[in-house]
Amino acid sequence: MKADGVKRILLGAIPWLGAIALWYVVRWSGIVNPSLIPAPHAVAMKFVELLLHEGLLVDVWASTQRVTLGVLLGIAAAVPVGFLLGWYRPARTFADPMINFFRALPPIALIPLVIVYFGVDEMAKLVVLFYAAFFSGVIVMYEGVSQITPLYIRVAQTLGASELEIFRKVIIPLTVPHILTALRVALGVAWATLVASELIAAQRGLGALIQNASTYFLLDVIYVGIICIGFVALVMDMILRAISKRLLVWQERAVA
Amino acid sequence: MTNDANKNARAQFEHVSLAFDTPRGKLQIVDDVNYSISDGDFIAVIGPSGCGKTTMMNMLAGFQKPTGGRVLFDNAPVQGPGPERGVIFQEYGVFPWLTVRQNIAFGLTLHANRVAPGEREAICDHYLSLMGLSDFANSFPKHLSGGMRQRLAIARAYAVKPQFLLMDEPFGALDAQTRANMQNLLLQVLAAEGKTVMLITHSVEEAIYLASRIVVVTARPARIKEIIEVPFPYPRDESIHERPEFGQLRSYIRELVMNEYRAQQAQSSFSE
Ligand SMILES: Nc1ncnc2c1ncn2[C@@H]1O[C@H](COP(=O)(O)OP(=O)(O)OP(=O)(O)O)[C@@H](O)[C@H]1O
Ligand SMILES: [Mg+2]
Numbered sequence: 010m011k012a013d014g015v016k017r018i019l020l021g022a023i024p025w026l027g028a029i030a031l032w033y034v035v036r037w038s039g040i041v042n043p044s045l046i047p048a049p050h051a052v053a054m055k056f057v058e059l060l061l062h063e064g065l066l067v068d069v070w071a072s073t074q075r076v077t078l079g080v081l082l083g084i085a086a087a088v089p090v091g092f093l094l095g096w097y098r099p100a101r102t103f104a105d106p107m108i109n110f111f112r113a114l115p116p117i118a119l120i121p122l123v124i125v126y127f128g129v130d131e132m133a134k135l136v137v138l139f140y141a142a143f144f145s146g147v148i149v150m151y152e153g154v155s156q157i158t159p160l161y162i163r164v165a166q167t168l169g170a171s172e173l174e175i176f177r178k179v180i181i182p183l184t185v186p187h188i189l190t191a192l193r194v195a196l197g198v199a200w201a202t203l204v205a206s207e208l209i210a211a212q213r214g215l216g217a218l219i220q221n222a223s224t225y226f227l228l229d230v231i232y233v234g235i236i237c238i239g240f241v242a243l244v245m246d247m248i249l250r251a252i253s254k255r256l257l258v259w260q261e262r263a264v265a
Numbered sequence: 266m267t268n269d270a271n272k273n274a275r276a277q278f279e280h281v282s283l284a285f286d287t288p289r290g291k292l293q294i295v296d297d298v299n300y301s302i303s304d305g306d307f308i309a310v311i312g313p314s315g316c317g318k319t320t321m322m323n324m325l326a327g328f329q330k331p332t333g334g335r336v337l338f339d340n341a342p343v344q345g346p347g348p349e350r351g352v353i354f355q356e357y358g359v360f361p362w363l364t365v366r367q368n369i370a371f372g373l374t375l376h377a378n379r380v381a382p383g384e385r386e387a388i389c390d391h392y393l394s395l396m397g398l399s400d401f402a403n404s405f406p407k408h409l410s411g412g413m414r415q416r417l418a419i420a421r422a423y424a425v426k427p428q429f430l431l432m433d434e435p436f437g438a439l440d441a442q443t444r445a446n447m448q449n450l451l452l453q454v455l456a457a458e459g460k461t462v463m464l465i466t467h468s469v470e471e472a473i474y475l476a477s478r479i480v481v482v483t484a485r486p487a488r489i490k491e492i493i494e495v496p497f498p499y500p501r502d503e504s505i506h507e508r509p510e511f512g513q514l515r516s517y518i519r520e521l522v523m524n525e526y527r528a529q530q531a532q533s534s535f536s537e
Pocket of ligand 2: 318320433
């Protein structure tokens with residue numbers, strides 16, 4: 010049991026060690042000008058320095074908070090909308106082109122407009138993240154809900170379930186997996202949009218950190234910022250996966 | 266059909282037809298089907314695969330409206346599904362998100378047939394052991410074999426005690442021995458609770474052993490080929506399999522059914 014755990018951790022660590030090794034190789038091989046690639050240990054030192062003296066945690070927290078809030082609000086809106094679209098075919102035929110139009114717009118292209126209408130405050134960043142989360146979540150929800158087979162509803166009807174009971178006891182359990190998938194997809198998209206949203210005059214946040222560093226060409230700081238984003242996103246995804254695993258023990262295939 | 270026969274009819278097919286709209290035009294599935302099921306009847310429907318048996322049952326269950334004629338239940342046109350018509354689906358429809366026990370209990374937690382929690386557990390235990398699922402009471406359906414899922418679907422339908430049972434090949438996935446057990450159990454339940462049944466099957470023996478009347482339907486579109494009265498009184502036991510009349514009836518129905526299977530096969534090779 011214990012040996013198994015150790016083995017898994019080791020296996021999980023190999024690709025990371027490999028990536029760091031590759032990083033050193035690229036730097037030392039001279040393919041790229043070494044001054045353009047900070048060494049891993051230099052980035053690690055920068056990380057510690059930022060953590061201790063520059064309040065890196067404040068940035069991490071600011072970004073995590075924005076992403077979480079944007080995703081929660083976006084999904085809170087996407088679940089009912091996606092559900093309606095998936096459930097009522099006519100609603101889909103009429104809303105589908107519109108949804109796909111807005112979904113195809115990269116959030117970054119909206120930033121000038123967002124600044125005009127929402128200013129440069131926290132609200133503006135939230136709007137961009139909400140937008141990204143909502144449209145990615147809606148698609149997942151309605152694709153999922155539209156694939157629910159009528160069989161289970163029929164079974165419930167023949168056992169005497171009322172409309173409300175069918176909703177509570179059949180449709181909700183069948184929708185939960187799609188809500189969780191929508192959350193995971195939206196989280197991914199929201200982290201990807203974060204830097205863009207923090208282009209809007211952010212003081213703090215990982216996106217802001219990267220923006221500011223790029224003005225002064227502080228490559229090591231940029232690396233720290235990028236790695237932090239990836240790391241926090243990974244942790245959040247792992248948490249969601251753990252929750253999915255608990256809620257969806259009944260599912261045929263394990264949630265990947 | 267005389268009015269007398271209609272008096273205690275629970276379900277009636279009155280010149281029922283059904284056609285689906287397909288990309289290749291109208292597809293006639295059920296054609297002018299006319300028969301009635303009286304209270305306490307046990308009807309077995311037998312006919313080739315794809316001929317329209319499930320479609321016929323769906324109209325009585327309330328999932329599909331006939332495009333011609335009427336389907337009546339208790340003398341009123343069927344409007345939709347209801348708990349007085351229990352259905353065992355060909356695809357089982359076991360709820361994957363509920364454990365075996367929760368599946369059986371599902372109907373009993375609904376407002377329409379709610380019972381006290383103590384009684385609910387007792388009913389669940391009863392069917393768990395009858396269906397040989399006690400060891401899997403707390404497993405999810407993904408851990409069950411096909412035959413176990415089928416038994417679970419049967420238990421779930423029996424648990425709410427519908428007066429009218431619609432069973433679509435309910436024993437199809439079971440081995441011969443379990444199948445015989447399930448048939449006997451069904452006969453016991455009927456003797457105790459006096460249900461009316463419409464059973465779809467591909468097994469001529471099963472139809473004769475269980476049913477009071479056998480409806481043989483034709484290759485698609487489903488029409489009634491012949492309705493055969495089964496002469497054995499209830500209660501029945503397995504010894505009727507040995508009776509000479511059983512053998513005669515079996516040969517007779519086999520012959521009818523085989524003809525339709527051949528017709529259906531010819532039809533499908535045409536349409537390829
Ligand atoms: N919604 C539908 N649209 C078009 N055709 C359909 C539809 N549902 C069923 N059919 C067709 O109706 C025919 C009869 O189907 P049905 O399920 O009633 O057959 P069955 O007699 O129950 O067969 P089996 O013994 O294989 O279960 C089939 O040929 C099927 O392709
Ligand atoms: Mg069928």
